[in-house]
Amino acid sequence: EVQLVESGGGLVQPGGSLRLSCVASGFIFSNFHMHWVRQAPGKGLEYVSAISPNGDDTVYANFVEGRFTISRDNSKNTMFLQMGSLRAEDMAVYYCVRHDAYGSYDYWGQGTLVTVSS
Amino acid sequence: DVVMTQSPLSLPVTLGQPASISCRSSQSLVHSDGNTFLNWFQQRPGQPPRRLIYMVSKRDSGVPDRFSGSGSGTDFTLKISRVEAEDVGVYYCMQGAHWPTWTFGQGTKVEIK
Numbered sequence: 001e002v003q004l005v006e007s008g009g010g011l012v013q014p015g016g017s018l019r020l021s022c023v024a025s026g027f028i029f030s031n032f033h034m035h036w037v038r039q040a041p042g043k044g045l046e047y048v049s050a051i052s053p054n055g056d057d058t059v060y061a062n063f064v065e066g067r068f069t070i071s072r073d074n075s076k077n078t079m080f081l082q083m084g085s086l087r088a089e090d091m092a093v094y095y096c097v098r099h100d101a102y103g104s105y106d107y108w109g110q111g112t113l114v115t116v117s118s
Numbered sequence: 119d120v121v122m123t124q125s126p127l128s129l130p131v132t133l134g135q136p137a138s139i140s141c142r143s144s145q146s147l148v149h150s151d152g153n154t155f156l157n158w159f160q161q162r163p164g165q166p167p168r169r170l171i172y173m174v175s176k177r178d179s180g181v182p183d184r185f186s187g188s189g190s191g192t193d194f195t196l197k198i199s200r201v202e203a204e205d206v207g208v209y210y211c212m213q214g215a216h217w218p219t220w221t222f223g224q225g226t227k228v229e230i231k
Contacts, residue, residue: 035220044210044225045159045167045212047219047222059218061219062119095166095167100172102153102155102173102176102214103149103157103173103215103220104169104173104212105169106178109166111166
């Protein structure tokens, strides 16, 4: 059974940093692109970042503006999102998602909540 | 970025009646490989999204056959043939044709009248 489990969310002050993790199981992690997608409270879904299977290629949404870094450790079946210079508008549930072969997201984690507030 | 526009944004429906959600993209979703990468997700209250449909009309395993997807190019539709109580939630279309930035529609909230 495919499972994606996020952790690392919490309360952080504006301008602060946070590192999210996503542990994957039930599939060959190193074969798949992985993404982060976020959802602000009461709002819709928004693509954040993506990483290639071997970690060599990364992509970010325009709003990231160099503040976030996506990475992965295939030996530990884990993906990360290092977030810095956090703003109020970054407050959201961050989902770890698997990118399948059909231009889609076939599996989602339960999400981890990031709260940015003083 | 490709803009995905859903309508309506709110859809009150009667149990047992059909429902239909439209999704339009600002660019064609036909990929260079000839496939069309349009997806539909359901998000029940308090839950992460769950994929229902991929590549316009392919239903995921375990998705009831009352859900169907159709369309081509830039116009797509999700239909629920007979709405059940468990269908309450927000439905999103998403394009996966234009890498590297995949985009979602605004979401359509389905509720029971």
